[in-house]
Amino acid sequence: MENFTYHNPTRIHFGRGQIAQVGREIPTEARVLLVAGGGSIKTNGVYDQVRKTLGSKSVLEFFGVEANPDYDTLMKAVGICRKERVDWLLAVGGGSVLDGTKFIAAAVPFQGEPWDILAKNAPLKSALPIGAVLTLPATGSEANGGAVISRRSIQEKLAFINPLVFPRFSVLDPETTFSLPERQIANGVGDAFTHVLEQYLTFPAAAAVQDRFAESILKALIEEGPKSVANPQDYDARANVVWAATWALNTAIGVGVPQDWATHMIGHELTALHQIDHARTLAIVMPSLMQVQRATKREKLLQYAGKVWHITQGSEEARIDEAIGRTRAFFEKLGLKTRLRDYNVSPETASVVAQRLKARGFLPLGEREDITAEVVEKILRLAA
């Protein structure tokens, strides 16, 4: 096992009615900015619950954070915070609202050009405290210090990670997700599943607890995910999906082990070029990446086949084939198509994506840094 530091300070309030904790978590004298997306929280009752628990606290509102939150949108909120001396942020929404709020929290007290937080990984001295009410399980942003921000005006999408932007608290009430479209829950399950694989499907590092935990989350998503998509009002199935998605990316399974993240990097380009949902890009890339990288990921692929899919018969090659096939079938069962042609994207995108990643200095990728432009192209051609 490699050395590591593990620290996850976010307090999670989980379950029915837990939005009532928000009022207790945010100090009475706080000047709060409530950050939200397009307004669905006003139709599903979440907004009313939040305003009720906030009571007579001083609260401004900022609606309009879009999917793949945009720098220019967020800078408007930064301006409001500075002008109105806001000192607490409350994110109410899914991963995009959470990520956007983290950027606002970092940018408000930042001395200098806030874009440098993303573009130059500029160090932070402080950040506004953040609370969150999560309404869409997927990204794990409710309990980590990472955020991905887009800047459409210059076609950029960049991430930053900083311990200062871990939410102080997050409320996870599975019932608030009952009214989500089936497509979004399916995407969330696929996204969380891939988060685990990025931290697990590398090479062995003698990390028994992290490996067993990763397999645990995968198994929970395999058993509860399709059930939750099919029966959106099934509280227990949804609760398990929500909690599994948090653990998929709250850093616990990634400490002391190698990580990959090539599937995400390639997938981001497919979203940028072809507007495919993030989770669906992962469903396209992951099975092909497993196939192309089967030699270097061999030991972990065999472990994955045995521990997650209970595949014990056949030659090693046959077991790996079956594990890849099961992975593809799982995405398809969720409704996430796994071929570029399913999205009317031609195989020619393979070289475009490879060159884009290369031009921006992101290559090589992978836990062994062996995913070059050539390998990226091979992965995507196999996904045609």
Next chain:
Amino acid sequence: MENFTYHNPTRIHFGRGQIAQVGREIPTEARVLLVAGGGSIKTNGVYDQVRKTLGSKSVLEFFGVEANPDYDTLMKAVGICRKERVDWLLAVGGGSVLDGTKFIAAAVPFQGEPWDILAKNAPLKSALPIGAVLTLPATGSEANGGAVISRRSIQEKLAFINPLVFPRFSVLDPETTFSLPERQIANGVGDAFTHVLEQYLTFPAAAAVQDRFAESILKALIEEGPKSVANPQDYDARANVVWAATWALNTAIGVGVPQDWATHMIGHELTALHQIDHARTLAIVMPSLMQVQRATKREKLLQYAGKVWHITQGSEEARIDEAIGRTRAFFEKLGLKTRLRDYNVSPETASVVAQRLKARGFLPLGEREDITAEVVEKILRLAA
């Protein structure tokens, strides 16, 4: 799944050489009390590493915290802290030193009789900050807010739990445990294993992540525990045992599910009456408790048989029998004898323990509160 709040703020520095983090974690101007046990840290190099990283900081030392830390011993440290205006505590040792330090941290600023923290569950307004260097994997005290304190002068042993006494940071360097006697590592594995069972072997609560994580820790301890006892210098095996023991009681697997803890309560009495090591009392009680409670724990026993021991053949009764047998065999393999007669304790202790628990108002025990004095006696008679 039941509603819950999950919060574990302890920062863990894990791995070789991580004691060097202590000096960075404790503020330069702090007035530190280093709390330790009998002095083994002076022979295994830990003390030297700690003093080196503390550098020129203001540090007092308090050695002599015994196994099952004693109230009267700890109150001497409280007196030193108050007199010398100590404002940081550094625990260097195993679970007893950690637990004792938590009590000191709570007692120093406490207005009133410190015994009330234990005897009356008196609320705390503050506690001194705690850092820890863990030298014995077992109790999980390095990443939770609980402590068990004895008071020999009045034959009491009581616990308190408070979020204020979570360590701010804990250093877990597996190499610092290499010189421990085999008996202590075996005890640690058995203790951690039982911590998991107390939170898992109850009744189903539709908690997929918690259940799979609990099974993960059990499997890690089954695979790595005996290996680590047999080969104390095997870094990876020991690292896995250390990390598994932390997760066994850092509250993650216990949220949203019922908990038992009857084995610990009965075990504490066997320690008090017969001076049997804590972990060994658990090895005596657990297999018998499983047997006596097999009807009310039926579903979880079958799940445990299948998921942890891979027992899939035979009738349900036969599978439960085999799971109980495997549990007993695991303890015995570690060197933890599982019968009262192995410790020269007569079966007559059964009624004495039952009456002691009853007299102190601790009954009924168990996740269904159905472990009465009669059931306690039955469990211990079966363990004869």
